[in-house]
Amino acid sequence: xxxxxxxxxxxxxxxxxxxxxxxxxxxxxxxxxxxxxxxxxxxxxxxxxxxxxxxxxxxxxxxxxxxxxxxxxxxxxxxxxxxxxxxxxxxxxxxxxxxxxxxxxxxxxxxxxxxxxxxxxxxxxxxxxxxxxxxxxxxxxxxxxxxxxxxxxxxxxxxxxxxxxxxxxxxxxxxxxxxxxxxxxxxxxxxxxxxxxxxxxxxxxxxxxxxxxxxxxxxxxxxxxxxxxxxxxxxxxxxxxxxxxxxxxxxxxxxxxxxxxxxxxxxxxxxxxxxxxxxxxxxxxxxxxxxxxxxxxxxxxxxxxxxxxxxxxxxxxxxxxxxxxxxxxxxxxxxxxxxxxxxxxxxxxxxxxxxxxxxxxxxxxxxxxxxxxxxxxxxxxxxxxxxxxxxxxxxxxxxxxxxxxxxxxxxxxxxxxxxxxxxxxxxxxxxxxxxxxxxxxxxxxxxxxxxxxxxxxxxxxxxxxxxxxxxxxxxxxxxxxxxxxxxxxxxxxxxxxxxxxxxxxxxxxxxxxxxxxxxxxxxxxxxxxxxxxxxxxxxxxxxx
Amino acid sequence: xxxxxxxxxxxxxxxxxxxxxxxxxxxxxxxxxxxxxxxxxxxxxxxxxxxxxxxxxxxxxxxxxxxxxxxxxxxxxxxxxxxxxxxxxxxxxxxxxxxxxxxxxxxxxxxxxxxxxxxxxxxxxxxxxxxxxxxxxxxxxxxxxxxxxxxxxxxxxxxxxxxxxxxxxxxxxxxxxxxxxxxxxxxxxxxxxxxxxxxxxxxxxxxxxxxxxxxxxxxxxxxxxxxxxxxxxxxxxxxxxxxxxxxxxxxxxxxxxxxxxxxxxxxxxxxxxxxxxxxxxxxxxxxxxxxxxxxxxxxxxxxxxxxxxxxxxxxxxxxxxxxxxxxxxxxxxxxxxxxxxxxxxxxxxxxxxxxxxxxxxxxxxxxxxxxxxxxxxxxxxxxxxxxxxxxxxxxxxxxxxxxxxxxxxxxxxxxxxxxxxxxxxxxxxxxx
Numbered sequence: 001x002x003x004x005x006x007x008x009x010x011x012x013x014x015x016x017x018x019x020x021x022x023x024x025x026x027x028x029x030x031x032x033x034x035x036x037x038x039x040x041x042x043x044x045x046x047x048x049x050x051x052x053x054x055x056x057x058x059x060x061x062x063x064x065x066x067x068x069x070x071x072x073x074x075x076x077x078x079x080x081x082x083x084x085x086x087x088x089x090x091x092x093x094x095x096x097x098x099x100x101x102x103x104x105x106x107x108x109x110x111x112x113x114x115x116x117x118x119x120x121x122x123x124x125x126x127x128x129x130x131x132x133x134x135x136x137x138x139x140x141x142x143x144x145x146x147x148x149x150x151x152x153x154x155x156x157x158x159x160x161x162x163x164x165x166x167x168x169x170x171x172x173x174x175x176x177x178x179x180x181x182x183x184x185x186x187x188x189x190x191x192x193x194x195x196x197x198x199x200x201x202x203x204x205x206x207x208x209x210x211x212x213x214x215x216x217x218x219x220x221x222x223x224x225x226x227x228x229x230x231x232x233x234x235x236x237x238x239x240x241x242x243x244x245x246x247x248x249x250x251x252x253x254x255x256x257x258x259x260x261x262x263x264x265x266x267x268x269x270x271x272x273x274x275x276x277x278x279x280x281x282x283x284x285x286x287x288x289x290x291x292x293x294x295x296x297x298x299x300x301x302x303x304x305x306x307x308x309x310x311x312x313x314x315x316x317x318x319x320x321x322x323x324x325x326x327x328x329x330x331x332x333x334x335x336x337x338x339x340x341x342x343x344x345x346x347x348x349x350x351x352x353x354x355x356x357x358x359x360x361x362x363x364x365x366x367x368x369x370x371x372x373x374x375x376x377x378x379x380x381x382x383x384x385x386x387x388x389x390x391x392x393x394x395x396x397x398x399x400x401x402x403x404x405x406x407x408x409x410x411x412x413x414x415x416x417x418x419x420x421x422x423x424x425x426x427x428x429x430x431x432x433x434x435x436x437x438x439x440x441x442x443x444x445x446x447x448x449x450x451x452x453x454x455x456x457x458x459x460x461x462x463x464x465x466x467x468x469x470x471x472x473x474x475x476x477x478x479x480x481x482x483x484x485x486x487x488x489x490x491x492x493x494x495x496x497x498x499x500x501x502x503x504x505x506x507x508x509x510x511x512x513x514x515x516x517x518x519x520x521x522x523x524x525x526x527x528x529x530x531x532x533x534x535x536x537x538x539x540x541x542x543x544x
Numbered sequence: 545x546x547x548x549x550x551x552x553x554x555x556x557x558x559x560x561x562x563x564x565x566x567x568x569x570x571x572x573x574x575x576x577x578x579x580x581x582x583x584x585x586x587x588x589x590x591x592x593x594x595x596x597x598x599x600x601x602x603x604x605x606x607x608x609x610x611x612x613x614x615x616x617x618x619x620x621x622x623x624x625x626x627x628x629x630x631x632x633x634x635x636x637x638x639x640x641x642x643x644x645x646x647x648x649x650x651x652x653x654x655x656x657x658x659x660x661x662x663x664x665x666x667x668x669x670x671x672x673x674x675x676x677x678x679x680x681x682x683x684x685x686x687x688x689x690x691x692x693x694x695x696x697x698x699x700x701x702x703x704x705x706x707x708x709x710x711x712x713x714x715x716x717x718x719x720x721x722x723x724x725x726x727x728x729x730x731x732x733x734x735x736x737x738x739x740x741x742x743x744x745x746x747x748x749x750x751x752x753x754x755x756x757x758x759x760x761x762x763x764x765x766x767x768x769x770x771x772x773x774x775x776x777x778x779x780x781x782x783x784x785x786x787x788x789x790x791x792x793x794x795x796x797x798x799x800x801x802x803x804x805x806x807x808x809x810x811x812x813x814x815x816x817x818x819x820x821x822x823x824x825x826x827x828x829x830x831x832x833x834x835x836x837x838x839x840x841x842x843x844x845x846x847x848x849x850x851x852x853x854x855x856x857x858x859x860x861x862x863x864x865x866x867x868x869x870x871x872x873x874x875x876x877x878x879x880x881x882x883x884x885x886x887x888x889x890x891x892x893x894x895x896x897x898x899x900x901x902x903x904x905x906x907x908x909x910x911x912x913x914x915x916x917x918x919x920x921x922x923x924x925x926x927x928x929x930x931x932x933x934x935x936x937x938x939x940x941x942x943x944x945x946x947x948x949x950x951x952x953x954x955x956x957x958x959x960x961x962x963x964x965x966x967x968x969x970x971x972x973x974x975x976x
Contacts, residue, residue: 043733044888046928057927063733085924089893122917125900148886167728167886170711172896174886 004070013066020061030074031112033197034149035062045149049082050074087117093127095144103199105212136183139192146200155195161348162186188349190258206242218463223443224260226357228452233463240264240444248518253344271427273439274468281436286483288419298326302381302390305332306397307359310448312496313473314368320477331376332369335362342454364451385413392419399428439470446472447493458519550757551797554641560676562683565644573760577652578697585656591767593779598752599856601845610739611657617746621654621662625753626715629828631859634783635753639673643680649756651701660700665720668708677705712883716931717750730885731931774800778844788862789816801842819864827856829876830936832943868963869951873944874902880937891934894925910956
């Protein structure tokens with residue numbers, strides 16, 4: 001491992017690591033703009049120039065390999081002059097429009113200029129402007145603010161797998177933009193808003209909606225697919241204004257797809273369910289169930305739960321069905337399986353990122369609901385309704401009328417039921433048929449955990465208070481269970497998790513409050529078995 | 545006049561044809577090289593002291609020796625025929641009038657460092673040189689001098705013409721490689737150097753046309769002969785391209801180290817009309833300018849470096865007293881800012897800024913402090929860029945100010961050009 005000295009501090013770098021990476025890893029910040037840890041080095045911005053002993057000129061730290069015995073200065077007079085001059089050059093044709101720029105407050109150029117720049121520009125010539133060009137519905141391009149770092153070009157080409165941007169013209173007239181002035185087509189183009197270190201590429205959906213310093217951000221999960229991308233929900237005045245990626249090397253690296261970003265739209269969607277059918281809905285629901293339980297007809301109750309729900313929701317739904325109602329008609333709609341590797345991989349995002357399963361918790365649903373002796377899928381439930389095997393149905397965040405595939409048959413089957421209750425965040429054709437509708441919180445309003453396709457338990461955090469009278473399914477279920485005379489004492493998702501940890505195989509290490517940021521890999525059943533087997537019969541196995 | 549080597553055949557009718565070339569002993573050097581070991585060829589060129597004629601003067605044999613013997617990817621030779629530096633016009637004549645010498649030199653170079661393919665990257669505007677190279681390659685291919693198993697030696701050598709698309713920066717070796725690969729011509733970060741990772745990722749040597757044209761002569765007449773043609777460490781002759789206010793501008797092949805004064809006054813017949821010499825750019829527009837009292841200097845790499853300038857490509861631009869130095873450097877700055885590839889910040893923004901300030905000074909809108917501002921911008925550009933294009937602008941700007949500062953000051957004080965108004969076609973914006 002090469003040992004080098006940066007600003008008088010001796011550090012050890014990894015073999016082949018750049019001076020910049022080594023410095024950053026040791027908490028020494030060398031200003032940089034074109035460098036991005038997940039993109040190829042291009043060395044064009046010249047912000048990270050440093051003085052290296054014996055080198056005749058300043059060297060870019062992003063493109064210089066750390067070598068044994070190197071003596072690096074990042075704050076020498078020569079370095080500071082070069083850094084200041086690079087910033088001065090960058091501002092020559094920059095409109096200096098921070099007050100009306102969406103990047104304001106999270107702009108690296110702005111930060112570095114206030115830290116290293118000059119009070120006044122020496123540039124006394126006319127600035128040139130670039131034409132406005134619409135690059136599609138997700139990203140807004142303002143070429144005047146561009147610093148030509150080419151991060152966008154490199155992201156699209158090397159990461160997103162769609163080479164859509166390139167450099168045009170030369171010299172100070174160089175522009176960055178799409179080939180043939182076409183709109184961006186990449187399903188990952190939204191990342192350009194974060195990839196761009198300045199205000200040249202910003203998110204169209206977030207335009208003029210909020211200031212970074214006036215917003216709060218909660219680290220949560222994208223509900224859009226089985227990957228379970230880590231994300232920040234940015235809120236202001238109890239409204240989620242945008243979803244941006246949060247780093248997770250095991251899951252989504254630094255990326256989030258456009259569809260995932262758009263999932264915040266469901267929070268304020270017109271068809272959101274905010275109030276129950278009647279104020280007495282819970283009592284009514286409990287009343288129907290109590291009547292059946294008292295007649296010992298709990299088995300005639302069907303329960304359908306969605307893999308969109310959290311592990312906590314699913315666990316208490318199972319507990320209600322099995323222990324309180326006493327039915328085996330507990331079902332969920334399994335998510336689509338995906339043959340492609342899960343990653344994260346170094347191949348283009350198009351090859352692995354967005355999962356075929358559009359629900360965030362199919363793995364969790366399988367782990368929790370399949371751990372009962374008997375679980376059906378939604379289609380069996382429709383058939384059970386047709387045959388009269390069930391007379392009542394509780395539907396949690398699903399729409400069997402649509403998902404069954406035959407609307408008329410499903411509608412007819414559900415119409416035969418004595419009682420249909422839907423607990424959901426949004427109105428659906430199934431909800432239209434229900435006697436009772438109870439509002440469910442949206443993903444941005446819930447605490448809980450999802451288990452992603454890879455078997456990683458990750459935390460969903462409420463970013464805003466639940467809208468209207470909506471709440472998490474586990475709360476609804478607890479309320480119903482209490483009406484039915486149970487002594488359940490679940491007051492938080494954390495309390496539910498303590499029971500999950502003791503009851504569900506693989507979840508024994510789950511602790512809601514200490515769940516690491518990068519999530520927790522499930523304890524694999526075969527691993528546990530193997531460990532047990534090795535402990536008990538070590539020799540026998542070896543003989544085989 | 546001294547011995548002519550590269551230009552010896554220039555006067556011969558049909559000098560560009562294979563017959564003419566072979567009648568004059570052409571391709572015997574290649575034949576000889578193919579009987580030697582590749583290392584022996586490299587040693588011979590090293591011993592001759594042949595230095596690159598593109599501008600930097602790097603020893604050619606040493607460059608070849610940097611190429612690793614074993615490589616996973618194919619090795620390549622790129623012949624740099626992008627000749628774009630203002631004032632330079634030597635390689636075009638070599639390609640037009642003696643293309644087979646370029647091919648033969650390229651074949652020997654490839655044999656020496658183990659490449660089988662050479663690309664000659666020809667400046668896009670060089671239509672005739674390109675046609676001549678194509679024609680010569682067709683002839684050579686027909687005669688078994690290019691292609692599989694050349695001269696029955698078992699050695700494969702192929703060569704292709706790659707037309708440039710009109711960017712000065714493609715004369716920089718890594719930009720040339722990028723462009724040769726079909727990409728936008730932008731210099732790459734170094735390291736890795738082309739000798740390790742070059743064209744299509746393979747080890748690559750980039751040599752100037754003139755450099756390679758010397759190789760057959762060195763093969764035939766020996767290293768010692770070549771070295772003795774010029775002063776120590778500056779062997780051979782040099783093709784000097786003289787332009788500007790001399791009576792007889794043109795290409796002159798002279799021994800390395802010929803005095804600049806001799807070139808201007810004896811070889812080129814002195815300054816036009818009754819005019820007096822005012823300034824000389826000795827080695828292409830990026831090299832710092834010299835004043836009349838400095839021209840008693842030997843035109844070789846080391847002597848010019850000693851007085852703070854460079855031999856560069858040997859392109860001598862002569863200016864008499866009718867020349868406005870501010871206008872001259874403004875024009876050069878316009879060229880460099882226009883030719884900046886736009887990749888790295890100091891060159892992209894700094895060169896345009898330099899040009900804007902110069903346009904203002906020449907146009908009579910100079911401000912107090914402009915000259916120091918120019919020098920500081922140069923300081924901030926020079927040494928901080930990916931490739932030497934930024935330096936190529938900063939160096940002459942500094943040079944002009946250093947040697948002719950009073951003229952700049954006069955422009956600012958008198959709010960105009962003492963020599964006359966800025967002619968309209970030049971007075972445009974930085975866009976060029």
